[in-house]
Amino acid sequence: MTSEGAIFVGGGGEGYGTPQDLLLRYANRHGLIAGATGTGKTVTLQILAEGFSQAGVPVFMADVKGDLAGLAVSGSPAHKLHDAFQKRSDTIGFDLRYQAYPTVFWxxxxxxxxxxxxxxxxxxxxLLARLLDLTEAQEGVLNxxxxVADEEGLPLLDLKDLRAMLVWIGQNSGDLALRYGNVATATVGAIQRALLVLENQGAARFFGEPALELADMMRVHFDGRGQVNVLAADKLMASPRLYATFLLWLLSELFEELxxxxxxxxxxxxxxxDEAHLLFDDAPKALVDKVEQVARLIRSKGVGVYFITQNPADVPDDVLGQLGNRVQHALRxxxxxxxxxxRRAAxxxxxNPAFDTxxxxxxVGVGEAVTSFLQAKGVPGMVERTLVRPPSSQLGPITMNERRGVIASSGLSAKYDREIDRDSAFERLAARAEAAAKxxxxxxxxxxxxxxxERRARERRRYDDRTTGRSTSRSRSSRRSDTMLEAFGKSVARQLGTRTGRALVRGILGSLFKSR
Structure with a gap:
């Protein structure tokens, strides 16, 4: 499967070319797996994951149809395709040995x-603006x-934190406009509605703690094989924008941390x-430029990115030009x-002078492909017709009991399965509101x-007037002055008791909180 720094992808027989290997030293120069539905892309993805794992390289993949879960279970001679697998292995000179791979399900x-x-x-x-499909003005308010959350020391951990922050932004839009420009209440409301749609899609579970640590995906098994990380994406595909944004976030985290x-x-x-077209469909140019930049630079951090899609045209030319290792299944x-x-794909x-690409x-039939891998000095290899080798792990899905067993044996349940809700923007803004109300x-x-x-003082003055008679003009003047001061005090006290007064108190407390 892997020998002398290479992954064996497939070989030839009569009418086919030379054996095809993916050289590990050029595997971080990215790749493309393309082809129509049902032509064998999933099997190619599975055997590449096996090869990288065998070479001690951890991998991450999204399981869109549930088929890739079979990597966690050994293949079997009892499988209905065993005879076909064995025949193909004999044809291409591959020693088929069934085995499972160290797999973690996410x-x-x-x-x-x-x-x-x-x-x-x-x-x-x-990325959040992309996920919410916000306009430019709405993205500005989100920024x-x-x-403000950074300046005020308000951690944004989950969606309720962001909601509370947006409410605070709307309530203080007048003051914020002087520093950041107009913050329209209608725009804040539009963002809140987009967040509600996101929550209804189940995305609220994605935001929170404990946050994923990349080191837990980059583990190497005790026997030297790399960990295979499989993301259950069958349900996730009902929210394609969430799927694409999550994978882009994970890619950007790799870029920033490694x-x-x-x-x-x-x-x-x-x-x-997988399903790479979801990343680029209707994506703004700024986002496509970001993907192109990450793809260009991340290989120097030792990360290889492989796009899987039905048609190479789904990938922008600037990104496609960086994909040196290619497996092209049939196109209709x-x-x-x-x-x-x-024609563009060819x-x-x-x-290759031996055939027309x-x-x-x-x-090419199911399980066959037109391939080209980087050779010495990173030169693209000549295109060849290739019979893709059979997988060593189970082809197809696994049972729920088998999945539960794999999850329980990963050693990560205690770390990730229980959600943590610590003090953050929601709690701190709530504390401010409680202090202001108090x-x-x-x-x-x-x-x-x-x-x-004041009422008691008036009663005392009336009693004194009845017992002492009329006051002198000086006394009357003094009382008028006292009355004016008392009236002013009464006005201030009444103002503090009104809504305007309470708003003023909230503003003062906000300043004091910030100064601390």
Missing amino acids: DLFGEQGHPVRTTVSEMGPL VAFR PEVGDPDKPRFVFFF AFTAKDQQDL QNYRP ETAIKE AAAEAEEEEARMQEE
């Missing part, structure tokens, strides 16, 4: 694997919320991006656009006390 919803979480702060406003390693003998981590050309895409390969892409109540009590004292 799930954003926490149902079919360990929960995967990140905090709102770690996601950042750019204000993140900026140190530079130059050109290693093998990758440190390999990332498979029924329409004029299909034929144009087929032009991306180094020609465009024709070969149309004619201050307002105290102000109202003070006003009532002052009114009661």
Whole structure:
């Protein structure tokens, strides 16, 4: 499967080319697995994951259809395709040995694997705006919320933190406008509605703690094999924007956290991006540029990225040009656009004088492919027709009991399965509101006390007037002055008891809180 720093992908027989190997030292120069539905992309993805694991390289992949879970279970001679697998192995000179691979299951919803979480702060406003499909103005307000949260010391961990922060932004929009520009209440409301849609899709479970640590995905088994991380994505595909944003977040986290390693003998981590078109469909140019930049630079950190899609045209040209290792399964050309895409796909390969690439892409059968891998000095290999080798692990899904056993044996349940809700923006803003309400109540009590004292003072003055007679003009003047001062005090106390007064108290407490 792996020998002398290479992963055996497939070979040839009569009418096929030379054996095809993916060289590990060039595996971090990314790749593409493309082809129509049902042509064998999943099997190719599975055997590449097996090869990287065998070479001690951890991998991550999304299991869109539930088929990749079979990596955790050994293949069997009792499988209905065993005879076909054995025949193909004999044809291409592959020693088929069934085995399972060290696998960890993950799930954003926490149902079919360990929960995967990140905090709102770690996601950042750019990806979150993409996830919420916000307009430019709405994204601007979201950036204000993140900026103010940083300045005020308010951690944004989960969606209720972000909701509370947006409410605070709306209540203080007048003051914030002087520093950050207009913050319209209607815009804040639009963001809140988008968050509600996201919550209804089940994404609330994705934001929180404990957040995922990349080291837990980059483990190497005691026998030297790399960990295979499988994300349960069958349910996730009902929210394609969440799926694409999560994978892009994970890719950006790898880019930001891993140190530079130059050109290693093998990758440190390999990332498979299935249904890649979901990343680029309707994506703004700024996001596509970001993906292109990450793909260009992340290989120096020892990370290989492999895009899996039905048509190479789904991937922008700037990204496609960086994918040096390619496996092209059959493409169907029924329409004029299909034929144009087929010609473009064929032009991306180094020609082979033995056959026409465009024709070969149309004619290869299930489990066959047109391949090209980087050779010495990173030169693209000549295109070849290839019989893809059979998988050593189980082909197809596993039972729920088998899945539970794998989850229980990972050693990660105690760390990730229980959610933590620590002190953050929601709790701190709630504490501010409680303090403000208490201050307002105290102000109202003070006003009532002052009114009661004033009433008693008036009663005493009336009694004194009856017993001492009329006052001198000087006394009357003094009383008028006292009355004016008392009236002013009464006005201030009444103001503190009104809504305006309570708002003023909240503002003062906010300043004091910030100064601490």
